[in-house]
Amino acid sequence: MPLAPGAAPSPAQKALRKLGLVRPIDLALHLPLRYEDETRITPLKNAREGSVVQIEATVTASEVQLQPRRQLLVQVDDGTATCELRFFSFYPSHLKTLAVGARLRIRGEVKGGFWGRQMLHPAFKAAGGELPSALTPVYPTTAGLPQPYLRRAVVTALQRVELSETLPPGAPLPPIAIYSQNGLQPLPSLREALTFLHHPSPDVALATLEDHSHPAWQRLKAEELLAQQLSQQQSKRERERLRAPVLQARTPADGGLPLPAQLLAVLPFALTAAQQRVGQEIAADLALPVPMHRLLQGDVGSGKTVVAALAAAVSMDAGWQCALMAPTEILAEQHFAKMIGWLEPLLAARGQRVAWLVGGQKKKERAAMLALIESGEAALVVGTHAVIQEQVRFKNLALALIDEQHRFGVAQRLALRQKLAHHGMEPHLLMMTATPIPRTLAMSYYADLDVSVIDELPPGRTPIVTKLIADSRKDEVIARIGAQVAAGRQVYWVCPLIEESEALDLSNATATHADLSEALPGVMVGLLHSRMASSEKKAVMALFSGGHMGVLVSTTVIEVGVDVPNASLMVIEHAERFGLSQLHQLRGRVGRGAAASACVLLYATNDSGRVGETAKERLRAMQETNDGFEIARRDLEIRGPGEFLGARQSGDALLRFADLATDTALLEWARALAPWMLERHPELAARHVARWLGGRQDYLKA
Incomplete structure (x- = not known):
């Protein structure tokens, strides 16, 4: 409810703000969780x-009894x-x-x-007074915000809110079939839909309210999807008006090879057809004066790193800097060790360097790196989110490569794009992910992104056999590990994720390390976890990569980027606690060499000998397919888009009403209408986006 000028907010008004209910439209769109029939x-x-x-x-x-309790x-x-x-x-x-x-x-x-x-x-x-004529709404609330206050606030908001029609005259209507005994009914207006959903008539079929199939719900979902598509299309158009450096590889004056060609010449393998196709798509984008905004997706081990290295080579050959950002230090180091191995000798011949930037660097080393970056001597900057901190000043950053982009918050991605603002331009952006994006998600959240897909694996990769084994048979698994190590193979053992406590994760990993060391005498068993110093992590990984260590016990820090071809067995303890994409990423750490590889998912059952339904779905999906796209589709079904995209990192509720699994027809309609509406009715489009998204558009643009 509105505050009088100069008045302090009441506890209930503070609680409204906490729920983000600030504008009348926020309250109008705060829909009931359920209804009570007091009619x-x-x-x-x-x-x-x-x-x-x-x-x-x-x-x-009426009496108060004290026994057996008051x-x-x-x-x-x-x-x-x-x-x-x-x-x-x-x-x-x-x-x-x-x-x-x-x-x-x-x-x-x-x-x-x-x-x-x-x-x-x-x-x-x-008793007394007239019975209400509509169902009584029960709203999502928080401490200090009673239902009667919230109901009054919503009624007041509905009276005050501006809900004029934003669908342009002549626009195709959303595909909402509304039938009654009298045949097809007109589409409810937004005001009619909201008024009805806050106070439905008692004769409504409650199932249509609960499953959101009622025409009033459909109208809301159509409007929400249209706002999202308009915002995405707007940001795409705005980006097309922005300038970016034109990046093309140059033939040196001495007639030598351009840097990308030099890189291809030193690679110990040939690119797959898919890598070549994707490389050409990226090179074509970089040659335009408009910022590239491309998502490179490919399954675990499909060879995204070399494609990124080629893009970096184009940027550096054109005389500009390139930044590579990964979510963890181990990934930054492991994943890009190859890239630096390929590129550093080529850069050294040109008098250029590779800079390394991570959070835990010594002050002196960090200062030296910052100086190299600012002077432009560092043509390539590799690191974690430290790369985007304010004190990092690039001379001329033209290309930003972000690996596992869904692990970065939206604000971090936006910060990276500001690094060329002093040139009046934006860097090109290539985001990479080994978590493929299902089609409906790409249509919805990545409508302003160009997507490249590496859809074939390099030759020589062995298929991975996935086995589900109850943890009561752990001894058999340990015996199998002994046999693998005796045959000269290496093994990962990933400890369970205990979300409530990093300390519990750690004690669990430490205990497992001790148990395996005792069970496997004569085998070097290593331990890797997130609290170890950077130098310790490096030492452990060097021993494992070098083949000296038979078994590596780890928390999920090895989820992405670790590449040890001799490792042929992955054991994931308490696999039922992990998400599907995380299980798929972990499985991708084996099968990188010629040896037959296996992934064992050890699962724990409850007291009745069962696994939860959702966990069972995840484990079944892992056993049935190695295809990252199919895994991603099932993951979206199980988790929903908010979690799949890491939406919680942005603090941004993505879709509140529409459901990508069931509302594909509405999404197609919104996607087709948005460009037409921006072209013909820009004022209505602007009003529609402001109504639905308020200040949240920037998040969608990242």
């Missing part, structure tokens, strides 16, 4: 056990039957309202019992 009085004799009903009855007895027992009679009301928590005011002789309107769940009908903690108030 009718049910005679007690007709109330079925387990049903929630509203009765009008007179109190015939409780208030109230007998009521509505003239057709009697019922006992039982309260375990109550106030003196309740005793007054529930006094013998009081006539009450009571709502609760009817339970049958040995002593007759009963209601536990029902809602009650003095």
Whole structure:
């Protein structure tokens, strides 16, 4: 509710703000979780056990009992039957309202019992007054924000909010088939849809409200998807108006090879057809004066790194800097060690360097790196999110490569794009992910992105066999590890993720390390976790990569980027606790050499010997397919888009009403309408986006 000028906000107003309910439209779009039917009085004799009903009855007895625990027992009679009301928590005011002789309107769940009908903690108030004509909404709320206050705030907001039509005249209507006995009904306006959803008539089929199939819900979903598509299309058009450096490889004056050609000449392998195709798509983008905004997706081990190295070579050959950013230090180091190995000798011949920037660097080393970057001597900068900190000043950054882009918050990606602002331009952006994006998600959240797909694996990769084994058979798995190590192979053992506590993760990994060391005498068993110093992590990885260490016990720090071709067995303990894309990433650490490889998913069952339904779906998907795209599709089904995209990092609720799994037709409609609307009706488009997204458009643009 609006504040009087100069007045301090009440606790309820603060709670509204906490929920993001600031504008009238925010409250209008704050929809009920469920509804209560207070429109009718049910005679007690007709109330079925387990049903929630509203009765009008007179109190015939009321007493506080102290045994077996303090409780208030109230007998009521509505003239057709009697019922006992039982309260375990109550106030003196309740005793007054529930006094013998009081006539009450009571709502609760009817339970049958040995002593007759009963209601536990029902809602009650003095009888009288007209019954409401619509269902009573129950809203999502927070501490300090009671339902009656929230209901009044929503009613006030609905009266004040501006909800004029933003769908242009002549625009194709969303595909919402609305039939009744009289045939096709007109599409409800946004105001009609919202008014109905806040106060539905009692004759509505509740199932259509719960599954969001009701026409009023459909109208909201169509509007929301249109706002999202308009915002994406706007940002694409804005980006097309921005300038970026034109990057093309140059033939040196001495007639030698351009840097990308030199790189291809030193590679110990030939590119696959898919890598060549994607490389050409990226090179074509870099040659334009418009910032590239491209997502490179390819399954684990498909060879994205070399494609990124070629893009970096084009940028550096044109005389500009390139930055490579990875979410973890181990990934930055492992994943790009190859790239530096390929590029550093070529850069050295040109008098250029590679700079390394991570969080835990010594002050002196960091200062030296910052100086190299600012002078431009460092043509390539590799690191973690330290690359985008304010004190990092590039001379002329033209290309930013972000690996596992979904692991970075949106604000971090936006910060990277500011690094060329002093030139009045934006760097080209190539984002990479081994978590393929399902089609509906790409259409929705990446509508302003060009997507390149590496859809074939390099030759020589062996298929990985995935086995599900109950943790009661752990001893058999350890015996298998012994045999693998004896045959000269190496093994990863990944410890479970305990989200509540990093300390528990650590103690678990330490205990597993001790158990395996004892069970495998004569085998070097290493331990790797996120709390180790950078130098310790490097030393452990060097021993494992060099083949000296037989088994590496690790927390999920090895999830991405670790490449040890001799490792042929991956054991994931408590696999039921991991997400699907994470399990797929971990599995991708083996099968990188010629040896037959396996991934063992050790799962724990509950007391009844079962695994939870969602966990079972994930484990089944892992066993049935190695295809990253199929894994991603199932992951989206199980988790929904918000978690899949790392939306929580941005603090941004992505889609509140639409569901990408079921609303594909509405998404197609919004996607087709958005460019037409921006072209023909830009004012209506701007109003529509402002209404739905407020200040959140910037997040969608990243």
